[in-house]
Amino acid sequence: MEDLKTIKHNKESKQDVAILFAGDSGDGIQLTGSQFSNTSALFGNDVSTFPDYPAEIRAPQGTIAGVSGFQLNFGSIEIFTPGDLCDVLVVMNAAALKANLGKLKIGGTIIANTDGFDKKNLKLSGYVDMRNPLEDNSLGKYRIIEIDVTKLTRESLKESALGIKEKDRSKNMFVLGFLYWMYNRELAPTEKFLHEKFKSKPDLIEANMAVLKAGYNYGDTSETFTTRYEVKPAPLPKGVYRNIMGNQGVAIGLIAASQKAGLPLFYGSYPITPASDILHELSKHKNFNVRSFQAEDEIAAITSAIGASFGGNIGITASSGPGIALKGEALGLACILEIPLVIVNVQRGGPSTGLPTKTEQADLLQAIYGRNGEAPIPVIAASSPRDCFNQAFEAVRIAIEHMTPVFLLSDGYIANGAEPWRFPSADQLKAINPPVVKEATDEEFLPYRRDEKGVRQWAVPGIKGLEHRIGGLEKQDETGNVSYDPENHEKMVGLRAEKIAKIADFIPLQKVDQGAEKAKLCILGWGSTYGAIKTAVKELLAEGHSVSQVHVKYLFPFPKNLGELLKGFDQVIVPELNKGQLVKIIRSEFLIDAKPLSKVKGLPFSATEIKEAALKHLES
Amino acid sequence: MTQEQTTYTAKDFSSDQEVRWCPGCGDYSILKQVQSVLPDIGVAKEDIVFISGIGCSSRFPYYLNTYGMHSIHGRAPAIASGLKISNPDLSVWVITGDGDALSIGGNHLIHLLRRNFDMNVLLFNNEIYGLTKGQYSPTSPEGKVTKSTPMGSVDHPFNPLALAAGADGTFIARTMDRDPKHLRQILKEADDHKGTSLIEIYQNCNVFNDGAFGVFTDKGTKADTTVFVEHGQPLVFGEHENKGVRLDGATPVVVDLESGDFSKDDLWKHDKTDRSKAGLLMRCFETPTKDLESLPRPFGVFYQEDKTCYEEMLHAQIKSSIETKGNGDLEALLRGTNTWEIE
Numbered sequence: 001m002e003d004l005k006t007i008k009h010n011k012e013s014k015q016d017v018a019i020l021f022a023g024d025s026g027d028g029i030q031l032t033g034s035q036f037s038n039t040s041a042l043f044g045n046d047v048s049t050f051p052d053y054p055a056e057i058r059a060p061q062g063t064i065a066g067v068s069g070f071q072l073n074f075g076s077i078e079i080f081t082p083g084d085l086c087d088v089l090v091v092m093n094a095a096a097l098k099a100n101l102g103k104l105k106i107g108g109t110i111i112a113n114t115d116g117f118d119k120k121n122l123k124l125s126g127y128v129d130m131r132n133p134l135e136d137n138s139l140g141k142y143r144i145i146e147i148d149v150t151k152l153t154r155e156s157l158k159e160s161a162l163g164i165k166e167k168d169r170s171k172n173m174f175v176l177g178f179l180y181w182m183y184n185r186e187l188a189p190t191e192k193f194l195h196e197k198f199k200s201k202p203d204l205i206e207a208n209m210a211v212l213k214a215g216y217n218y219g220d221t222s223e224t225f226t227t228r229y230e231v232k233p234a235p236l237p238k239g240v241y242r243n244i245m246g247n248q249g250v251a252i253g254l255i256a257a258s259q260k261a262g263l264p265l266f267y268g269s270y271p272i273t274p275a276s277d278i279l280h281e282l283s284k285h286k287n288f289n290v291r292s293f294q295a296e297d298e299i300a301a302i303t304s305a306i307g308a309s310f311g312g313n314i315g316i317t318a319s320s321g322p323g324i325a326l327k328g329e330a331l332g333l334a335c336i337l338e339i340p341l342v343i344v345n346v347q348r349g350g351p352s353t354g355l356p357t358k359t360e361q362a363d364l365l366q367a368i369y370g371r372n373g374e375a376p377i378p379v380i381a382a383s384s385p386r387d388c389f390n391q392a393f394e395a396v397r398i399a400i401e402h403m404t405p406v407f408l409l410s411d412g413y414i415a416n417g418a419e420p421w422r423f424p425s426a427d428q429l430k431a432i433n434p435p436v437v438k439e440a441t442d443e444e445f446l447p448y449r450r451d452e453k454g455v456r457q458w459a460v461p462g463i464k465g466l467e468h469r470i471g472g473l474e475k476q477d478e479t480g481n482v483s484y485d486p487e488n489h490e491k492m493v494g495l496r497a498e499k500i501a502k503i504a505d506f507i508p509l510q511k512v513d514q515g516a517e518k519a520k521l522c523i524l525g526w527g528s529t530y531g532a533i534k535t536a537v538k539e540l541l542a543e544g545h546s547v548s549q550v551h552v553k554y555l556f557p558f559p560k561n562l563g564e565l566l567k568g569f570d571q572v573i574v575p576e577l578n579k580g581q582l583v584k585i586i587r588s589e590f591l592i593d594a595k596p597l598s599k600v601k602g603l604p605f606s607a608t609e610i611k612e613a614a615l616k617h618l619e620s
Numbered sequence: 621m622t623q624e625q626t627t628y629t630a631k632d633f634s635s636d637q638e639v640r641w642c643p644g645c646g647d648y649s650i651l652k653q654v655q656s657v658l659p660d661i662g663v664a665k666e667d668i669v670f671i672s673g674i675g676c677s678s679r680f681p682y683y684l685n686t687y688g689m690h691s692i693h694g695r696a697p698a699i700a701s702g703l704k705i706s707n708p709d710l711s712v713w714v715i716t717g718d719g720d721a722l723s724i725g726g727n728h729l730i731h732l733l734r735r736n737f738d739m740n741v742l743l744f745n746n747e748i749y750g751l752t753k754g755q756y757s758p759t760s761p762e763g764k765v766t767k768s769t770p771m772g773s774v775d776h777p778f779n780p781l782a783l784a785a786g787a788d789g790t791f792i793a794r795t796m797d798r799d800p801k802h803l804r805q806i807l808k809e810a811d812d813h814k815g816t817s818l819i820e821i822y823q824n825c826n827v828f829n830d831g832a833f834g835v836f837t838d839k840g841t842k843a844d845t846t847v848f849v850e851h852g853q854p855l856v857f858g859e860h861e862n863k864g865v866r867l868d869g870a871t872p873v874v875v876d877l878e879s880g881d882f883s884k885d886d887l888w889k890h891d892k893t894d895r896s897k898a899g900l901l902m903r904c905f906e907t908p909t910k911d912l913e914s915l916p917r918p919f920g921v922f923y924q925e926d927k928t929c930y931e932e933m934l935h936a937q938i939k940s941s942i943e944t945k946g947n948g949d950l951e952a953l954l955r956g957t958n959t960w961e962i963e
Contacts, residue, residue, distance in 0.1 A: 042960050189958065238963060242956040252953060259950050266706055286941035288948030291705050291934060295698065296731040303695040303728075304702030307671070310689055311706030333692050426950040461687035461703075461710055464666040469635070469681050471690025472674075481637060482682065 010227045011184075016075025017231055018083030019179065022100045023092025023116070024061050025054055025068040028172035032090075033070025034418070035176055039189045041243045041420045044233025045074040048531060049418045050082035050604070055273075055357045062116075062124035067099040076232040080384075080531035080538075082417070084606035090175055092116050092149070095125035097133060109143045111175070115150035145224055149174050156214035160207050170204075170211045177215025183229050187212060237422060244421040246385040246414040247274070250318070250344055251281035253392025255288050258314050260393075261400055261432035264289045266308030267316045268301040273356045274412040275318045275346040298326035302343065306330060309339045310470075312436070312460035314396055318344035320412075321363050322353060328371055333472045334405040335375040335496070338448070338456050340434075341405040342395045346415045349602040358602025359413035361527050362578035367407040368556050368585070374493045376500040378402070379556040381409040383530035386421040388414060391553065397432045402503055403455045409555075411577075413604045414528040434458060440465025447480040453506075454499035501557055510559035515541055515548030521617055522569035524594065526552045526582050528604065529575050535607035536614060545618055555582070563590040571617050573597050575610050628659035635685040641676060646797035646823035650744065651683055653800050654713075657807045658686075663711045671700040673725055675717040676751050677744035677823070694725020697732035697741070701930075704737045708931040711811075712739040719749050722758040722778050733787035735930040736815045740807075743780060743820045748829035761907065766828075781902040781922060784818045785895075791817035792898070793921040797824060798837040802848065802919065809921055815929055835908060836917050845908045849901065849920035854887035857916050864888075865904075865915065872900060872915055890920075898923035 021033045030051055041047045052069040059066035073083035089104045091097040093116025104110065112134055122130040133139055134146060153171040160167065180187060191209060198204040218224075244252075258265035267290065269279045283292045291313065295301040298319055305315030319327065324345045334341045347363045349355025367379045378398055382391040388410055395408040437445070437459045447468040448456050459466040468480060476483035477491055514537045515522075525533045530551050537549040548569065552562065566572055566586070572594040574583040580596030587594055597613050599605055633655040641647045658668065668686040672678035673696040681688030691699050696714045704712050714732075721729050721743050732741070748766070749755040755768040759780065763772040784792045791813040795806040803821065810817035822833040835841050847857040847865060855865035856877070864887040866875045875882045891897060901922050904915045942948075 038958065042958060044960060044962060233962070236962050240955075240959050240961050242959045244956075255948070255953060256950060259948070264706070266702060268702060285948060285953065286938045287945040288950075288953070289938060289942075291938070293702070293705060293934075296727055299695060300698035300701070300728055300731070303691070303698040304705070306691075307689075307699035307702030307704075308706040309702075310699070311703040311710070313702075313706040315702065329692055330695065337689075423954045423956070426954065460707075461669045462667055462707060464664070467666055467685055467687050469637075469684075469688040469690065471681070471688075472692055473690060 011230045012227045013230045013232065015077050015231075016073060016079060016083075017088065017183070017229065018071060018073040018086040019088045019090065020069060020071040020086040020100055020103055021090045021175070022067055022069045022096035023172075024095070025058060025066050026061065027068070027092045028169070029068040029070050029092070032172045032176050033072055035190050035193060036179060036185070037072045037074070037418055038193070038243055039180070039185050040072075040074040040231075041241070042189050043185065045076065045231055046079040046234035046236060047072060047074045047243070047419055048079045048082045050413065051416045053357055055355070060124070062093055062095055062121045064095045064099050064125060067096050069100060071103075074231060076234050078234060078236070080534040081604075081607055084608045090179070092175075093125070094121040094127060094133070098125045098127070104142060106141050107143070109145060110139065111145045111147065111178070113149040113171070113175070114146045115148050147178070147218070152214065152218060153211050156211055157207055160203070160210070162203065162207055166204075167207065170208045173208050173211040174215035174218070177212040178219045181216045181219030181228070183231060187216060236420065239422040241420045241422050243418050244386050244389065245277075245416060245418045246382065246388040246410055247277035247346065247416070248281050249385055249388030249421070250382075250392040250408070250410060251278050251285075253389040254282065254316055254342070254396060255285055255290060256389075256426070256429055257393045257396030257432060258290075259288065259426075260429055261314060261396065261434055263400070263434060264291060264313045265316060266305055266313040267292045268295050268304035268308070269293075269318050270295050270298045270301045270323060272320045272323045274348055274415045275320050275323070275344065277415070278318045278344065278346070298323040299330060302327040302330040305341055306334050306337070306339060309341050310337075310461070312458070314340060314342070314400060316342045316344070316396075318346065320346050320348045321350045321366070324363065324366065325370075331377060331405060332371045332373060332375045335371070335377055336472055336475070337470050338403045338496070338499075339405070340399040340403055340458070342392075342399050342408060343405060344392070344395075344408045344410060347409060347411040355602040357412065359411045359528070359604055360577050360600065360602060361411055361529070362581065362600070363409065364526070364555065364578065364581040365584070367409060374497065376497050376556070377405050377407055378500055378503055379407040379409065380554050381527040381552075382414060383527060383551055383553060385414050385417050385419045387530075389421070393429065397430065398503060398506075400432055400434045401455070401506070402453065402499065403435060403458060404500060409527060411528050436460065437463065437466060439463060446478045448475055449478045450495070450499070454495060454502050504557040504560045507554050507559060510550065510552065510562045510565050512565070513549040513551050514538065516546075517548070517565070518568040519548040520546040520570045521614060522548050522550055522566060522572045523610065523614060524550045524552065524566065524572050524574045524582070524586070526555060526576070529577065532605040532607045532610055533575060536610035539607070539611055540614055545614075547614060547618065552582070558589070563592075566590060566592050566594070571595070573613065573617055575599070575605055575613070577604065628665065630655040630659060632665065633658045633685050635683055637682045639683050640679070642827050644826040645676070646746065646825070647677055647680070647744065649797040649800060650742070650803065650821060650823060651680065653803045653807060654742075655684070657804055657811070660808065661711065661811045667709065668711045668713070669703060670713045670715055671696045671703065672715040673717075673720040674751070675720045676825075677715055677717040678720060680715040694720050694723070695728060696720070697725060697728040700739055701732060701735070701737055704739060704931050705934060708738070708935060712737075714739060714741040716741065716743055717750075718743065718745045718747060718757045718759040718780070722780060722783070730783070730787040733784055733789040733816050733818065736790050736927050737931055738814050738816070738929045740810045740817045741819065743818060744823040745780060745820050746823045746825040746829055747832045748825050750825045750828055754828040779902065779905050780818075780820045782899070782905070785899055785902055785923065789818050789923070790815035790925045790927050791921070792902070792923045793818070794820045794822070794919050796822040796833065796837055796919065806921065813924060815925075815927055845916055847916040847918050849890040849918050849922070851890055851892045851921065854884045854889050856884060856887065870900060872904060874915060892921050892924045895923065895925070
């Protein structure tokens with residue numbers, strides 16, 4: 001690319017930049033955003049992304065309902081969120097501008113595809129009297145770059161034999177090329193991507209590359225900008241990195257854990273947004289002895305996984321809120337069977353079908369309490385895309401070593417978000433030890449006899465002399481035979497609860513993520529709010545405030561020191577994308593006057609929202 | 621699977637648990653026949669698993685000294701599917717009832733049949749909900765008066781065999797608790813079949829629906845109301861083998877073999893591999909009347925087809941994936957395709 005670089009432009013260094021790509025859901029916005037993210041990550045920037053797309057497969061073109069967005073934040077500093085407001089807003093049509101203008105910083109740059117602002121588009125997006133916002137001086141607070149992307153794309157493909165429709169489909173590459181020029185990025189990673197994506201269609205590789213280069217050259221020659229921006233690599237810890245998305249992290253974590261446990265992975269699931277990508281990813285890795293099973297419904301998804309666990313595989317199922325609701329009865333079965341099982345809930349807006357493509361953290365109480373009878377199931381949560389890997393691995397470890405179903409909570413925001421990941425080597429991962437009985441001994445085999453952890457042994461069909469029957473009816477202690485004896489029932493309820501409580505002895509103690517162990521204010525979070533809280537607390541600490549961040553990953557049982565730790569703070573606030581679920585548990589568990597900070601809009605917290613709320617508490 | 625020569629007896633398959641069905645329940649007979657067939661199937665005891673749902677019949681696994689799971693309403697087929705994938709060498713038996721299999725678990729049953737896992741499904745049909753004490757079931761006849769239908773049920777009943785055929789089941793049979801010999805024979809044939817075998821077993825609930833199948837099982841009526849079909853044999857029935865079923869085009873009709881108008885050669889010869897004729901046979905479902913013209917209720921193996929099983933194909937894909945890509949390399953998976961180094 002050396003020949004494309006010119007010296008006539010000034011270079012301005014930036015610490016971090018947030019770009020929001022927005023357009024119609026057919027415009028290739030997600031691909032453009034993820035390509036820019038990957039290229040920036042490969043360059044060495046820290047990156048955080050937030051894809052935001054409509055629930056409808058294809059809402060009417062040009063309408064607000066059809067707007068698809070992809071925000072990314074990249075920097076030469078550590079990045080924890082996709083950014084509150086963006087510096088650059090790329091809009092492919094009028095609807096995209098209308099839907100997203102509020103997310104642009106005052107003084108920010110709008111890059112607009114003028115072809116998307118014709119009369120039809122203006123009408124569809126509801127601009128009054130079809131007044132073109134690019135021409136009516138209403139955008140005075142921003143810098144506008146107008147480019148007729150469609151025309152320039154067609155122009156650059158003049159020689160191509162492709163049809164108009166196919167040509168127009170590559171216009172996202174023009175925009176991508178232009179931004180690559182603006183931020184001094186290399187085209188090579190995208191070139192590699194295009195070669196893989198269109199392996200069997202060389203004419204499409206050629207066309208997309210031509211348009212990508214045309215966009216880059218347009219930046220160079222059009223003198224639109226006199227300044228190019230430079231975002232240097234971030235000073236991340238030494239090591240080798242890759243980019244990872246949350247759902248991908250879950251899938252890889254599950255496979256890694258099954259390998260470390262020496263057990264085949266069985267994955268039973270039913271497609272649901274935003275959990276389906278876990279199924280897609282796992283299905284690609286059959287050579288890891290992954291048995292993926294697309295079941296007929298959510299109930300079959302979990303029960304097939306229970307059957308597989310009974311057969312000696314590690315049974316796993318994933319879904320989102322409505323699907324988890326359907327799995328409820330089977331969760332109780334897995335609980336009373338005391339069989340290993342991992343249930344991933346990639347949460348989304350609820351109740352019911354709710355907001356399928358939008359994020360929420362409102363299934364915490366469902367995970368902890370949502371079953372009939374006394375049915376305790378451990379609950380852990382992932383805090384970022386790369387943490388999805390760690391927590392998926394951990395969920396399998398707990399499930400197997402403690403013979404119990406385990407809930408892993410993720411959500412739409414981290415499931416589809418991406419960030420750089422300093423991946424571990426295989427030998428850095430802990431071994432997982434399944435409590436399997438390998439053969440019968442002279443002693444009578446009792447399926448519900450427990451070890452000192454309260455864990456029973458796993459006897460898999462096929463081993464002579466261990467034949468036994470288990471089921472959903474209450475069992476007699478040790479023998480597992482059906483028992484309606486009142487004393488026995490109370491004892492068994494107690495034994496199952498004790499077993500889960502003891503897991504607290506086998507998880508790490510709670511640490512303070514940032515700030516001191518004692519401070520005026522603690523911001524206590526769980527799950528995907530991590531990045532926004534991290535950014536807010538970082539800024540507050542830099543400004544000299546007495547504030548700390550505590551982020552809980554083990555939600556049931558809690559780390560043993562959590563209560564004591566929280567009592568060291570004058571005030572505790574709990575930001576959650578729900579009406580106050582963790583705060584409810586914290587208050588009842590520890591008798592601490594923790595205060596909720598709720599947001600239920602289908603959107604993640606911005607760091608600013610958390611910072612402002614924290615300042616209010618600090619001032620009070 | 622240990623294919624060792626087993627010298628089991630029926631007693632080896634009896635667990636130490638007391639059998640607790642109502643006295644006179646048809647389940648006892650079925651349990652006994654299953655226990656007496658298991659020594660003959662050539663599978664080691666530890667490789668046999670019984671999975672059941674909920675209902676009277678679903679207590680079955682507790683009484684067998686094999687591996688077993690008594691699970692939840694209607695889900696036994698799905699649990700058994702996961703189990704069979706986890707270990708295709710196991711001999712898996714699903715025990716279910718008419719409510720469990722056809723109502724709450726209807727979805728799982730049709731998908732089990734569609735996927736053709738190699739397992740045996742024993743559907744105990746007593747046309748009533750026994751465990752919940754006497755409500756009508758999806759196989760109860762229209763007009764059935766029960767606790768929940770004091771004015772008679774207005775539901776049309778399922779024909780379980782036609783349902784199984786609709787789901788492209790590969791082994792579809794019917795037998796009854798009161799004919800131990802036939803029951804044993806069908807169990808054996810079902811186990812020999814590779815694929816999902818569905819056996820509907822008429823089972824008498826002497827507490828809530830006594831005699832529901834009496835017309836087919838009682839000595840006085842059985843000969844005239846039932847026809848036991850065998851592959852390659854004509855459909856002959858009646859006390860003195862005096863009646864037969866003949867196909868008039870695609871319409872089965874009862875003919876009198878004593879009048880001299882028809883002989884056995886004119887009758888419908890059963891072909892269990894003929895899907896459309898099996899369909900006609902399954903549709904012989906109307907309740908018999910005293911009228912000699914009414915068709916008998918068929919018992920036996922209606923349909924059988926060899927077809928690849930789900931678990932075979934799934935494991936073949938895993939094998940082929942390992943052959944082409946090599947055994948999964950965890951290091952490479954963690955690394956992915958695009959990495960960069962920060963020094």
